[in-house]
Amino acid sequence: MEEVDNIIIHTFRQIGCDIDDDTVSLKQFSTEMIIGATVRCLKIIDDSTSLPQSLPPGMSARFRMGTDLANALVALGYKGEMGYQTFLYSNESDIRRVLMFLVEKLPKDTAVTSDEPLGKSALLSRSIADSISDQIQSPWIPPCCKKRGIRWRTPKKWNREGASGAHVYHSVAVTMPNGLDDLSRKIPKEVKNYYTKDLLLVSWQPPRHEDVAASLLETNAVDLTAAQEWEAEWNSAGLQSRLTPQEYKARKKERLQKKIASQLQQDIQKAESGGSSSAGAADLLQFLNNLSDKTPGKQQGKGSRFTHTSKLQFAQDDDKAITQMGIGEGVPRADTEEELRQKREDEQQNLRDKLSELTNQMEAMELSMKKFGAGIQQMEEQKLTEERNNEEQEDSYRVKKRTMDLLPDAENNIAKLQGVVEASAQRLVSLAKQWEKHRAPLIDEYRTLKEQNASKESESLKKLEDIQELRDRMKDVVDETRAKEELQKQLAAEYERMTKDVNRSAYTRRILEIVGNIRKQKDEIQKVLVDTKTLQKEINHLSGKLDRTFTVTDELIFKDAKKDESVRKAYKYLAALHENFDQLIKTVEETGSIVREIRDLEDQIESESNKKTTANLEKISADNKEMKKENATLLAKVKGK
Structure with missing residues (x-):
């Protein structure tokens, strides 16, 4: 079984399964490793498989996943017993049969498996080997020659040494036009003139050209952060206020101005109490008041009832703030x-x-x-x-006027009308005949052209279908060629990395040794079968000879037993001896059957011990407890709803 396990583990490593190097037997496979390897094989065999490669956290989901895996294997043609317990509560023999079945079902074309992602350890070792091989193949350069960024050509790619074009990440503040993409927003002419005439290009604003990229990245990051913060604030507080974004921004601006004004008023009061001058703070406060009066977004004149109420409320707050700040002291109220x-x-x-x-x-x-x-x-x-x-x-x-005009000379007019009608009728008849003369060849020509057109259309459709098929084939061939080229490059790289001292003869010799061992086992089994058959033949022959001998002896002694008393005793002894020998033969047969039963029971005990019944029972009990907990939580959620 060790050779079988080595073959299975080697195959799983080739298709990209993450298996440690210390794993040498299927006994070391955990449930997660078994399910991951099974799902990877199923995805390689059938691309439409959509099962996850890891166990879900919930027990019910695990049972469903085990059932799905069992159904997928049964659909592939697995004949053995299969269920969720095969994966969740596995034993070595069943898992070995399942994995060998999957390995046999894998496609023989290596291009299928080469497209699969490799494991973490394989990718890491491959990248390390690539970098080391590139560094070994590139020439050594002294440090004084690395300032210009010299590039060297290796067999695989260009390697660059030195970093003359690298710079320290340093950003400066740049100014970009704002609001030009919003057509509904009105921008003053002065701002537009500044944007078009005075504002420098973004690439010219940083003092160094190397800082342009860093400055743009920093500006975009700041704008993105501000936009995210505004979106979060609007979704949390803005929507609850039931205002438009412009009104919300104006309201926020007013509140900030009031906070600044209150802070300035406190500073003015502190300055007055200390006896220092507060003219600058008062001027700044007056500027803020003027700015709040000119705040955009405020509606003047007509407005809703809610707007007037809010204005009056904020006016009260403004009056209180002004009263607290002491502005207008000395003016009579x-x-x-x-x-x-x-x-x-x-x-x-x-x-x-x-x-x-x-x-x-x-x-x-x-x-x-x-x-x-x-x-x-x-x-x-x-x-x-x-x-x-x-x-x-x-x-x-x-119409009536024309008829009234024709009434005075009615007879002549009627005759003229009849002549005109007859002439028009004859003209229509002649035109119909001429039309028929022209119509017949035109219809024939139309029908022939229609048939030709239909045949041409069918031919063109066939040609288009053929062209489409050729294009599809070309695409398939191109894709296959690319895949094979990538596979060839990958195999060539792996061949270059492989040690050349190991040849295929060692692997061939090992395979031949395995085949020889199997043949020896088959020969020994055949010898045992032949010996068993010969022994059975000898036993049958001896038993038949014994029966014939007993029959002849019994007849001869029975003839003389009627005349001689000693012969009667010999006949009785012969019958007892035959009966005793029959009992001995039965005893030997029963002993052999008991020995065979003992061997069968020992094999069953060994197989049951390999199935890890105790561990599986413990695991089943733990899973049962987990299922009870999940059911209790679900019932609590249902009752809570």
Whole structure:
């Protein structure tokens, strides 16, 4: 079995399974390794397999995955017993049979397996070997010659030494036009003139040309971070405010200005209490107040009820802030806060009354507009009907007028009309005959051309199908050629990396030794079978001879037993001896059958011990507990819902 395990493990390593170098037998395979190797083989055999290569965390998902693997193997033609327990609670013999079945089902073309990704250890060793071989093949260069970035050609690729074009990552602030992509946004003319005339190109703004890429990367990263922060803030707080993005930004700007103003007011009060000058802080506060009055996004004049309420609320906050800051001290105040509140309420009530009055007027105007629109549409329909009637009456009038003009000379006019009708009829008949003369050859020509066109179309379709098939074949051939070229390069690289002292004769000798051992075992088995057959023949021959001898002896002694008493005793002794020998033969046969049963039981005990029944029972009990926990959590979730 060691040779079989070595073949299976070697095959799995070739197809890309991540198997440690210390693994030399299937006994060392864990459940994860078995499932990963099985799924990898199934994907190589059938590309449509979509099973994961690792065990899921849940027990129910593991059972489903084991069942899916069993169904896939049964679909491939596996004849043995198969179920989820084969993979989850595996034993060595069953897994060996399953893996040998998969190895036999693998495609013989190595190009299929070469496309599969290799394991981590194989990729790492391959990359290390490539880099070492490149460094060995490239010439040595002193450090003074590496400043220009010299490049050397190796058998595989170009290797560059030195880093003359590398620079330290250093970024500077760059200015880029903002808002030009938004057509709805109005940009002042001064800003546009600055963008078009005065603003330098991005590649000219950094003092060094090497800092352009770093500066652009830094600017884009900052913009991306700001955009992500704004999106997160808008999704969390902006949507809850039920405002537009512009209103939300304006509101946020006002709050920031108020915070700055309150902080400045505190600084002014501290400065006044300390006796220092606060003119600069007061000027800055006045500038902030002016800026808040000119904040874009504020609606002036008409607005919604919510907007007026928010304005009045923020106005109260502004008044409180100004009162706390001490601005306007010394100026006499005419109204108290209660009077101001009363005025605001009166103003709000007046605005509400005006709003309701304007709303009523607008509704009345909309109703009147709808009525006028319906009347206009009705009048247009009447106009169209009248125009149609007028045209019909004009046509009838023209016909009647012409008939009235022809009435004074009715007989002559009727004769003329009959002549005109007959002439037009004869002309139509002649035209029909001429048309028939031209029509027949044209129809024949049309039919022939149609048939030719149909045949040409069918031929062209066949040619197009042939061309498409040729193109598909060409693509397949090109893909196959590329795959084979890549395989040839990979095999050539592996051949170059392989040690040349090992030849195929060693592997061939090893295979021949295995075949010789198998033949020796077969010969020994054949010898045992031949010996068994000869022994059986001898036993049958002796038993037959014994029966014949006993029969002859019994007849001879029975004839003389009637006359002589001693012969009667000899006859009795002969019968007892024959019976004893029969019992001995039965005892020997029963002993042989018991020995065979003992051997069979020992083999069964050994096979059951190899199946790891105790370990599987422990694992099954642990999985059962895990399933109970999962069921309890699911029931709790269902009850919670």
